Amino acid sequence: MNVNVEAQAIEAKKASKQLMILSKEEKNEALLHLADVLEREYESILQANEKDLANGREQGFTDAFMDRLSLSKERVQDFAQGLRDVAELEDPTGQVLTDWTLENGLQVEKVTVPLGVIGMIYEARPNVTVDATGLALKSGNAIVLKGGSSAIHSNEAIVKVIHKGLEETKMPKEAVQFIASTDRAATNELFTMKEHIDVLIPRGGGRLIQAVVENATVPVLETGVGNCHIYIDEQADVEKALNILINAKTDRPAVCNAAETLVVHKSWLKEHQDALIAALKEHNIAVHGDEHIVDTIPGAVPAGEEDWANEYLSTDLAVKAVDNLTDAIAHIETYGTKHSEAIVTEDQKAADHFFALVDAAALYHNASTRFTDGGALGFGAEIGISTQKLHARGPMGLPALTTIKFLMKGNGQIR
């Protein structure tokens, strides 16, 4: 497929200017109309999806992967409902964050505005095509979509329907650009297109995210690798500790806010080892432990350096025994990805110390790390979970897709 990525990015930039002068109502009407059109035209999407599925079967993709790739009438209806939900949300742009008047009468307003053009680089799931488009348009941004090759026919069909729908609204269809290429070079072109793209958002595995972070000169909103720890402190309540550990590890092992490592205080372990062993066994959790743990937990295999750093995304669990809170924090500092970290303790001072010193987007005292999620926190929409410190950290809602302008209104003021 022959694509001109730069030409598409320029089109998106042009369209983004038109989006900036649409009213909230016009944007919402367009989203609602898109929802209707998606539902109406679902068959063309399912036909294209068949091609991707056939190709996936040929390539021997896993069942889990095929499930993520697979669309149905109901899933397309979910996409449409997602757009309707986004339309309902508060518009993140045009909000006056602060305003004041200087002594000379100059009025200053700090107002939220769209970023401009969002470059979305993502992997298998075709739902990202609709979700990201909805969030971008709601926040007044144009979007350049570069999805994974395994879903290219589905994505292309979805965008075709979106374009058809947009033609019947006040939004320019050029605001949604789809890079119809399976060529990695097309992705790489996006990395340096600073003039036309305002931010890149990679969504997918750690390798994809690293490639974007390391090579892009366009600013990046880094999302989601989570090597999350549960630290069971000396003074941990045993029931809370085990509930939280098992929930964080097994509720959805493949998501980024699942726990990957248990750090456990040796005194607590000594007292409660039978209960811990029973809980791990009951939930078929495979333990990779340090020497102390291998001696304590039957069936535990020795953990290597790679275990401490690994995001297993399975029911494997690395387990580290420590002598005190300081060593627990040091371990998390060394191997954590600054995503979500939990302490289980009845000792408020230990919890306070953990909160002050552990450097991560979300810290938990006596709760599961699984709550680091826009949905669970009530954000209404989530673009991803930022593990960076600048601009946005933790679950990102619509405000992460905005920047600000200072608007100065005068009557001739000079300095």
Next chain:
Amino acid sequence: MNVNVEAQAIEAKKASKQLMILSKEEKNEALLHLADVLEREYESILQANEKDLANGREQGFTDAFMDRLSLSKERVQDFAQGLRDVAELEDPTGQVLTDWTLENGLQVEKVTVPLGVIGMIYEARPNVTVDATGLALKSGNAIVLKGGSSAIHSNEAIVKVIHKGLEETKMPKEAVQFIASTDRAATNELFTMKEHIDVLIPRGGGRLIQAVVENATVPVLETGVGNCHIYIDEQADVEKALNILINAKTDRPAVCNAAETLVVHKSWLKEHQDALIAALKEHNIAVHGDEHIVDTIPGAVPAGEEDWANEYLSTDLAVKAVDNLTDAIAHIETYGTKHSEAIVTEDQKAADHFFALVDAAALYHNASTRFTDGGALGFGAEIGISTQKLHARGPMGLPALTTIKFLMKGNGQIR
């Protein structure tokens, strides 16, 4: 000079953990004590400054450059006063931005926290050494300072005094690291030290900033190149227009919020050309114009592509005549640096359109661009003026040196 940049960055990271558990009062006491010690020890700083000045004379630096480099007892007192002023400011950390409780009782707090370690890369002015240190410490951050080689003796002497002062406070002196090297390789090492440095802030000329933005994998707070435009619209009041133009161009031509280009509507120009010509002449402004301007303004030389993009930082002015507002906006879009842009007009619709469509940190209606400045806007302190869109845009106060943490307080909540 033999320096180990990585070892210093690691020391800074370690010290940043100690800063995180200091109280607001302890931080302020340290700043006030530093101010006293700087005033007391000014002579050692002036002696070191003499070396830099002698070296500068030898190298034939310009008078303006020598002036920026030169210290005096009074200037050191100003540094001290600057630290006292920063101590007075509201602490940007520990602020609960929002808090809520989920239905299951999990309490969520979004709290501001220090970034960690700030890498400051700057040029001649030794005052940055004190200013940046004060802002970093106030916001609970450690700082790694890499100043320009022309001021290295002054900077080193200042940091020596700061270290001496910090030893008498609760702040670890390792929180302030000075890279005592004139070697560019030492600067480049900072670019990729993601594990130890949380943000790089370049302050200086466009070339320095570009080098950092292009080569750093550490996140950057991009500051300050300003190719600012004054657009005089068809309906501009002549007195306001000329006052604003002359102020923005001549008040301080060397700063980033000074105007570099006049974009002028041809109808306005036709009517008011005599007044404009007189004003430009009175203020010795050298005009580089397009064809229409060369035909209209006596003495104007033809402008080339480089003039439209140039940040003159002098009393040179590029002048472009346009047929309408749309062309004016297109010119600014092509050549602007997204810093500060002004429209002079009595037509409110034109001003609204300009505000909606021009993409810049600060937009002005009937006022000089010179107000894009933390001091002028009443921020109390300014780390720089951001021309990027993520994290911080426009004049940056202390909050730009913070990030957030989500703190979750539970009693056993799981999903």
